[in-house]
Amino acid sequence: MPDDLDVLSTIDDELTVSDEFVSRVRRGVRRRRAGRASVVVAGAAVAVIAVVALVIPWSRPSQPPAYAPSDAFRISPAPLDGFRIDYVPEGLRAAVPDDSGGPWLVTANEVHIGTPAPAEEPRMAPEPIDPAATVSMRRYVRADGGNWLWITVLRPRFVAPSGSKYQVTRWLAGSQTKGAEITDTFLVPAGDAVLTTTRGSEVTTHDIVITTPAGVVVAIGGNGGLGEPELRAVANGIAVQRPEATPSTR
Amino acid sequence: MKSPGFEAFLRESGPALLRLGNLLTLDRGAAEDLAQETYIRVGLAWSRVRRDGNPVGYARRTMVNLFLNSKRRTQPTPVPQVLETPRDDAGLAAVDSAAVIRQILAGLPAQQRAALALRYLDDLPDAEIGALLGCTPATVRSHLSRGLATLRTRMKGEHDARRP
Incomplete structure (x- = not known):
C-alpha cells in the first residue's frame, strides 16, 4: 500500500507560510473574536428586550412595547473612546454597543486580548507596571447584518517611570500592521496614518492605522467590498473629541 | 517555562x-x-x-x-478533461501526470480522499484516521482499499489509452 500511495507525491507541493497568510489569520481571529463578543452582548440585550416586551404589556396594556429587537442595531453618534467618527460610507450603520475592554497586556507588536502573554508565568491580566492598553472597537454593518467596517481605538496605559513612553504606542501600531504590506503613509486630521494592503487569493483588503500625537492608535479596517478611497475618507473623518492629554503617568 | x-x-x-x-x-x-x-x-x-x-x-x-x-x-465540482495526446516532453508529461492524478482524486468520495491524504502525509494508523473522519478503523481500511483500487484502475486506464 505505501508504494501505491507514493503516487500522491505527484501533486504534493511544498507550500510555505507567508507573512501575508499569518496576517490574514491574525486579522480573522481578531475580527471573529470581536464579533463573538458583540453577538453575546447583542443576544443578552435582545433577551432583556424580549423580557421587557413581554412584561410591559401586562403592566401597562394601553402602551405599545417600548423596544423591538430591531433596536439592537442603530446609528451610534457617540464618540469612540474620545474619537468622533464624522464619516462612514453610505448604507453602513454602527452595531451597538461598542466592544470595549482592558487594560490588556501589550508585548512587542501584540495585544493579548483574551490570550495569555508569553511570559514566565503566562497571564492575561497585566500587572500595574506592565505595558498595557485598553481596546475599544465599533463595527459598522449593512442592513443584512454583514460586517463591513471596523474602527478600533487602542489607548496605551502609560506607566512611570518609563524609559520610552511611546514604546507601547509603537507596539500597538505594530500589532495592527504586522505582516501586512505598508503601501502608503500620509497625514490625517487625527495624526500620522499608514495604509496597509493584504492581498488574498480572492480579495484584497486594506487597513489604515493612525497614530495620534498623544500616542493613541486608531485602526480602520474594511472587508473586501470597501475600497481604499472609502477607507481614506473614513480616516479623514476621524477627529479627537476632546483635547488629548500628552502621555502621563495614568 | x-x-x-x-x-x-x-x-x-x-x-x-x-x-x-x-x-x-x-x-x-x-x-x-x-x-x-x-x-x-x-x-x-x-x-x-x-x-x-x-x-x-x-x-x-x-x-x-x-x-x-x-x-x-x-455539489461535486466539474473537473477539466485531461488532454488525451501523448507527450514526449518530460516536463509536460509531469504536468500531465499531475493533472491525471488530480482528476482521479477529484472523482473519489471525500472520505476516501481524506483517508488517503492522511495516510500518505502523516502515516496515521487506521484508528487515528477513523477518529478524524468519524468512522471505525474497519471503515478506514475500506476507504483506503477502495480509494487505492480506484487510483490503480483509472491510472492503468489512462496509461493504456495513451499508448500509441
Whole structure:
C-alpha cells in the first residue's frame, strides 16, 4: 500500500507560510473574536428586550412595547473612546454597543486580548507596571447584518517611570500592521496614518492605522467590498473629541 | 517555562497543514483558504487547545471537518478533461501526470480522499484516521482499499489509452 500511495507525491507541493497568510489569520481571529463578543452582548440585550416586551404589556396594556429587537442595531453618534467618527460610507450603520475592554497586556507588536502573554508565568491580566492598553472597537454593518467596517481605538496605559513612553504606542501600531504590506503613509486630521494592503487569493483588503500625537492608535479596517478611497475618507473623518492629554503617568 | 504562542505554532505547523489542505482540495488557492479558516478557528480556541496539549491534532481535525462539511454542502465540482495526446516532453508529461492524478482524486468520495491524504502525509494508523473522519478503523481500511483500487484502475486506464 505505501508504494501505491507514493503516487500522491505527484501533486504534493511544498507550500510555505507567508507573512501575508499569518496576517490574514491574525486579522480573522481578531475580527471573529470581536464579533463573538458583540453577538453575546447583542443576544443578552435582545433577551432583556424580549423580557421587557413581554412584561410591559401586562403592566401597562394601553402602551405599545417600548423596544423591538430591531433596536439592537442603530446609528451610534457617540464618540469612540474620545474619537468622533464624522464619516462612514453610505448604507453602513454602527452595531451597538461598542466592544470595549482592558487594560490588556501589550508585548512587542501584540495585544493579548483574551490570550495569555508569553511570559514566565503566562497571564492575561497585566500587572500595574506592565505595558498595557485598553481596546475599544465599533463595527459598522449593512442592513443584512454583514460586517463591513471596523474602527478600533487602542489607548496605551502609560506607566512611570518609563524609559520610552511611546514604546507601547509603537507596539500597538505594530500589532495592527504586522505582516501586512505598508503601501502608503500620509497625514490625517487625527495624526500620522499608514495604509496597509493584504492581498488574498480572492480579495484584497486594506487597513489604515493612525497614530495620534498623544500616542493613541486608531485602526480602520474594511472587508473586501470597501475600497481604499472609502477607507481614506473614513480616516479623514476621524477627529479627537476632546483635547488629548500628552502621555502621563495614568 | 516559556509559553508557546499561537503565531509560532502557526508558522511551525503551517507547511504541513497546507500540504494536507492541498491534497484534500487539490487546489493551492483553496488549500490556503481552508488552512486560513482552520487557523482562525484554532486561534479562537487557542487557550484551550494549547492546554489540551495537542494543537496539531486539533488543527488537523478542524481542517478535515471543514473539508468534509464543505463537500457535504456543495455539489461535486466539474473537473477539466485531461488532454488525451501523448507527450514526449518530460516536463509536460509531469504536468500531465499531475493533472491525471488530480482528476482521479477529484472523482473519489471525500472520505476516501481524506483517508488517503492522511495516510500518505502523516502515516496515521487506521484508528487515528477513523477518529478524524468519524468512522471505525474497519471503515478506514475500506476507504483506503477502495480509494487505492480506484487510483490503480483509472491510472492503468489512462496509461493504456495513451499508448500509441
